[in-house]
Amino acid sequence: MIRVLVPFDFSSTAQHALNFATSLTEVYHEVELSVIHVVETPVTTGMGTMGGGLEAIPDIQNQIFYMELVETRKRQFKELEERYADSKFKFRTKLVLGNVFRGISNAIQDEEPDLVIMGSKGTSGFEEVLVGSNTEKVVRNASCPVITIKAETPISSMKKIVFASDFRESNDEVASRIKRMQAIFDAEFYFVAINTPGNFETTRESMERIRAFVQKYKFENIKAEIYNSLSEESGIIEFADDIDADMIAMTTHGRTGLLHLITGSIAEDVVNHSKRPVWTYKTK
Template structure:
């Protein structure tokens, strides 16, 4: 059975992620979708939802909290009724606590094959100092994560961009990537972004892509070298230029000071790309 986890905060982006997941899952048999909502309890005395709901007054206002819980439970019961009778199994779950910690715990406990979640993106100081729950999940999840912003129909996907430098052996990543391509029955564009700071000849780049495709027996693939000022900008620009449906990338999942100083190209792309992004944390 293929297990899909959807962190859900009732925002427009979460609704888009849910629709993405159900549309895609309807194509296959033995898929289980679990929709997870976290009613967040910050360290302070206040309470708030996972990010897409109304702000909650002080914890002492027990009546408001009870009403919120009842409303969310009813919304999930309505959702279960709405999605009943499909080819996939559909479950919902509500938990209390910190959003990111509970999503991470669910990933560990449920061991999903894929996480699909909405993203509003972020920029500037918020992106550098805080980030989002989506960004943190991308950085730490042991399974692939698809981030969705706008409403899109994945059953019509035909072009996937996979950006890499293709320098390392990536057995697990290549296996996941081939499964992703099979899921969508799409062409795969293998692209190296050539920047002024890491320039190399087209011949060198093309040789590495060709070696990668041959080693992992990737079919229906197109090799591309794209010039840009930065890797993140080049990936987004290339995907826009060919009107790609999905961007796929690996992330090294750096945390703490290592992440603060080096950043993450994958997280930058998740924040800035308008189209869905598939990420997988490599070891």
Template sequence: MNKILVPFDFSEQAQHALDLSTNLSSKLDNVEITVLHVIEIPSTAGMNTMGGGEMVPDYENQIFFIELMDRRKAQFKEMESKYSGNNYSFRTKLVLGNAFKSISSAILEEDPDLVVMGSKGSSGMEEVLIGSNTEKVVRTAHCPVVTVKTATDPATIKKIVFASDFREDQDELANQLIALQKLFDADLYLVIINTPGSFETTRESAVRIKRFVNKYAIVGAVAEIYNSYSEEAGIVEFAGDIDADMIAMATHGRTGLAHLFTGSIAEDVVNHAKRPVWTFKTK
């Protein structure tokens, strides 16, 4: 792992994401951390219309953005000084624009090995209609994304739940999962969530997990079958029951109508889980 991108909005959750990134990077060699902050520009930040369609400058918003830019630049300068002198490199990036689009562009430009993001979660109509920027990044990023909501010390991540149906061969996914296990020196709990809508016997589920373990020579793994009313709830519940330190999942990254009708289990888990969630994009 050489490059980590940390979208940063100066929230408590963003600081948790940055702390996880720096603590993890201090145990590795030659890691570059890029902290990205996006200042979103509302439609009223430019000109306002008066009677007759005349355009006049919105000086109040202009002054606000000048002050905000200066404040963020000063905060980034302090941050660069605070994190200098470590065995990883640290840089900041300040851009204007839409948060999700700017983060997506940065992922394409920077080509990081990992994105680490803070997440507040969402609920009610916000979750149904728009979700969060974090969920959108999880859905679209071509690289792994880890989301955090609370302070997380990478040294304490020793139990990782990997939830899947284990029906398809996923060589790249298995390689990333093995690398994740080695990164944290953790035990893997490979779990299939058995729901009323897709019920199968324990024997059938166990055979698929065993095949996955043998095919990819995974060590330090425990096979589990967990019953719940939904896959999303089951993953979160199982992780809580065994007091897991992290959840790992694959996401198909569906967008548009496909995402509207099928949704994403990974995004739902990211939204509702209290513990860190590491997602891998699959084809």
């Protein structure tokens, strides 16, 4: 049994993610899909009447719209349940009121899924710096692997998968999960290290590290590659473009707060800018 959580906002990208999740039945005999939708609670704020800072201000129009939206989502979820009622996988829905990221995070904590699959539109420029996306936050914080989907992607299309890493750290859990992906997807796996001007090393040094990783964890049928680029993020995306990969896999350290603002995250940048599905897993 594999338990999959699908955050769902009724957009086309969310439907792509759900379709990818349902197609897991092609490779798993037992699949349990939990689809969660979070209705953001409307709050209008203003200065307190006694000059004591911000306080919530009732907004009748917002409240009416909110109540109608909740009822609409309930009807849409009922239609989804009816659509998948006769499927060979278990299917359930969950409607949550409140903050989107918090609602998804709580669901991950409570349900302990094996995998989160969610749609991503990506962000760029000013929006990326100031806001980011809920998808990016989930990638940074989720305790299980996350696959982000931007377009219709059937499981059967997975023929080439790139695992990008610097291969400097041995991680039994990551190696185990990559091996599991190999068993699931009938695909070629490429292990790639990105060489940049700011962190240059010889091809021999990089290749020796990849070989050591492969030998330690007894990987088979792996193609090792060294790719030169101006940055790790662009190198990963460019390499995936060059070989026409179907998915990118990588780990993230899940940095938050000031450290995240200073250093950023290669995984989150790739999730934002790659047109391909991206598999991420947070390591310690």
